[in-house]
Amino acid sequence: MNVKLITLSTMLCLGGLTAFAQIDLAPKFIDSLAKNAKEIVLEEKIKIRLNSPAEGLYTYRKLVTVLNNSSKANAIYVVYDAETPVSQLKANLYNQFGILVRKIKKEEFEDFAAVDGFSIYQDNRVKGMVITHTEYPFTVEWEYEQKMKGPTLALLPDWDIQHYGTAVQSGELVVEVPVTLQLLYRSVNIDTKPSINTLKDGYQQYTWRVNQLKAIKEEPYAPHPDQVLPQVQLGSNTFLIANYAGSMSTWKDFGRFMASLYRGRDELPSELKTELDAVLAGSTTNTEKIERLYRYMQGKMRYVSVQLGIGGWQPFSAEYVYRNKYGDCKALSNFMKAVLGYANIRAFPVAIQNTEEVPKTLDEKFASDPSFNHVVLYVPAEKIWLECTSADYPINYLGEDNADRQVLLISEEGGQLLRTPALSGNDNREHWQAEFNIETEGQIVNTVKADFFGANHEIYRALKGQLAAKDRKEWLEKNLNLALFSLDSLQLNCATATAQASLAFKAELSRMGSRSGKRWFVPFNPLNPLTKAPVKAEDRQQRVISRKAYVQESELSFILPAGYQVESLPFTEKKLEGPFGKFQVNVVQEAGKIQIKRRLQIEAVDLPASEYAAFSNFYREVAKWDGVKMVLVK
Template identity: 75%
Template sequence: MKFKIISVLLLLAWSPLLRAQIDLAPKPIDSLLPNAKEIVRVERIKIRLNSNTEGIYSYRKVVTVLNNNSTANTIYIGYDPETPISQLRANLYDKNNQLLRKIKKEEFEDYAAVDGFSIYQDSRVKVLNLNHTDFPFTVEWEYEQKLKGITLALLPDWDIQRYGTAVELGELSVEVPLNTQLHHRSVNIQLNPVVNALKDGYQQYLWKVRDLKAVKEEPYSPHYEQVLPQVQLAINSFQIASYSGSMSSWKEFGRFMASLYQGRDELPLELKNELNTVLNGAKNNAEKVERLYRYMQGKMRYVSVQLGIGGWQPFTAEYVHRNKYGDCKALTNFMKALLNYANIKAYPVAIQNTDEAPRVFDENFVNDPGFNHVVLYVPSEKIWLECTSTNYPINYLGESNSDRQVLLLNEEGGQLLRTPVLSSKENREYWRAEFRIDAEGKVENSARADFYGANHELYRALKESLAAKERKEWLEENLHLALESLDSLQVNYQKDRAEASLSFKAALSRMGSRSGKRWFVPFNPLNPLTKAPAKAENRLQRVVNRKAYVQESDLSFTLPAGYKVESLPFSDKKLESPFGQYEVKVEQLGDKILVKRRLQIEAVNLPATEYTAFSNFYREVAKWDGTKMVLVSDK
């Protein structure tokens, strides 16, 4: 599902744009240059709420782009029929702040903001690519946009800085009627608004910042909202179509979201008759849940339609039954209706589906939560259901939904929960492989691998989504082997468990490298750890690694005729740390070299002072994974 949450810069001029020279200091303040990719010279945002149904969001920005690492030379503006754009203008200036050209509104390209699953969506985006590389240069732009519907309910936050962005002057002004309660908080910065009573019956909240140095992005950092300064906003009450809602608490927001599902779970008679057959003989509720989940998976497909409040409100269960498709919220509502028919209570759960670090919620402050997906929770059985998947096992949400805060939607009030963690115990892979090396350097290889938890998802997708030829092509490109041919390829998964398997036979053109009489053969050619966290002096941010997993392998190398072992890298090696464990054993039995390897990576959230030790552990693993056994010719 894609909620219609539009993250945009919405702009209004406080001064005319169309001029030959911009009114700025000749160059940015020198103290703002370190770590900066761009410097915001001026940013002014103004929000004026006319009522709890509509408002105006205005924005003006002047930014000096310092180098090619900046993304500020591309402008994105999202909109839809309820939030049209007006007064759109832009100018481009050289390093001396002299006007290079006036940018016409027509130069902004206009795209439908749809995903690959949507058949129709009314969100759009205007994009301007400046394609200017004579650094430094300055771009100035402004426009105005209506706030209405979901965009009003989820007031845009003020992201004061991005990574690599310094700020000379920033200002946020929010004007609300005196009877409107504005919720706000500052994050990662000590910043309080000046509150002014305006003559027209409005109250103004005004925030200002000056001379903020750029924040350097660091590897393995927390979610950016735990690092970068921000002002978060929410209004106490809002109105979308005929639905009233509140952002005063998660309980109230969850109650509003649940109200959008009311009356949309009625099932037609012919479906009820079909469900009677599906449920016949089920011994308990857990079995009923599984039968109905499998029924839904076999009948429905994921297709998204996002229009107006439909970004939050699902299609009716009858619509999904008749058309055999729906987006995540519609399929979740359909599954909820099936369970309700079986007298099993289940609740939609709003979630942020992402492979990156998810947002961390403040239990006492509600703002745009970034929800973009919905799953289903069955409390009585403690079962989670990913309703958009046609092949996931029951009670498996997938890595991009695991271990994050979510909002259970209940007409009696929302509730913050946390989805299950996928630990190293669940996320495993086990490889068995033989490498038979001949004297010419070619290798016959046979391998089998079993994958579990998050590690299995790729292979389930390969089996389900790609034809056999495409699967083979993908593996040929992604295996760490010098393939001449790939044969007897099998990819399978277990329907009822988070497990998958891969097996193949391969002919390799080479193994390692040769120099004179010596042959250098890697002891772990299948899945070596090759990338370690970059070194970082004066680390500032906490160290966060979210994925835990275990890799195990049993490998056998048959020596080529005429060669013997000159040296092995080690007989055994063991590393232990809070970040993970690594163990490898190498031994020779006749003409075979046997390698047993085990790598366990732990999920961590550590102080910045631990980063060097964290990085060093990975570097040690990469070093030992990269070592080679040395064979020597007896000729």
């Protein structure tokens, strides 16, 4: 790949971003940095100046060459609110020859509400821009300043030196703090240390520089990016947010600060106490009390995401939730904590990263931005976890996206890192029983019963609780792996006390498999075949992470059409076994019937990179044997 890059000296000057009608080119850098790269950062300069524990200034400049359409470096989004306004926002676009194509001013940037898809109220807004150009490569300059106040002082922005597919020619981070403040910092996945100088104005200056960093290729089933990509993580031993003082010196300190935001917000009105007395009447154990109060909250309150005030960190009071009958994750957890407190049961809010991706790993010795985006509740004495935003989860079930990850228990005594319970393969199991009555004319009458547990039951609980019967049926018709002609006698039920759902239906299928002359090719597993496998990859670099363990069991009966007999079966038994899982299929042929028992057990794994090929091959083998067909002949 032979692409020309713009030289730095003609692009940036100390006074700010300066655009030139034409600029010099420097093709010599590209060959060493282009491999695996989607973009090359020619220069990035970030400066953070903390004026006090209560406010600071963030200055950002970046010159980046976009190499192809898989890059996102041609876009910028800056989140702000009334306390953290953005200024000096501008951009320039240069073509592959270094000629200025366009100057972009602040007024041209889009400005829109930071809608996350589920919050109905938010303080945050976004200034954003996507720059497009018809020919690659092209180069973009970004520049802006932003006032720092509120949560950005507690969670100082880390320097993400590289993203996947980003090569860096030159990068610099400068942090200036008053000598009375202590800057907390560490480098992750890179060996770089700051130079430290004392300035004449009484500030301590820390400077990190990097040069000539090759792009890191993104790989499937990899660890969290924070375990792979280079970063400089920052924190402050003292910050002040809306008159609440805190520290990121330790997780204990940060948890104590978070607890101060909850202080005094657990008072209950007298009429609520009367209701709670009725709910608790006759209960004898703490577990029974917890379940009753949890069901009370689920039945009376609804989840509404409201990201307002102090970065969305401080909950509405328990009385507010009671009066309005709604709250976000913080408010509902705080309400539940308050009503449990009324029953003399001590509970604690827990900050958590709710994500279906690999969650961030937290270092117990260094408190950094934890990427928490959710709050649940924990009752230590009973070892019970409560997902307070769910209207129908059983007690002590948090859901797949909250399972097996580090969390911060929030307490006046200080924060404590814990880990939520993992869901094992046996927890996440499903069992199918199905009969396929294949008629001579080609129609198939299908009867199905299935039970789902743990993570595998969640979608069915959501269907039951959130969709009308007509919509549930339409969803199943679309998502079942069957050529449905009709779907009848549909029953979907969810257990109250356990993470379990059951599904039953009768269906008429328009087809199954394919026909050729007098032969009929019928799939062994028409219900839930494994069809996707990890892609092949050479020169794997990262560890192999697969977090979900589960078990699928199927008992399938095929009633053969009159006049047909089995000409061939691919096998009568198949077994695969390894550290990634187990797969077993047994086939029994009887008069006019084929019975198949299938069991797939997938393990959660954390393996060295050298195991990726075997990991991928296991799934490919399962997919191959799941896709085989029996041959019927007249």
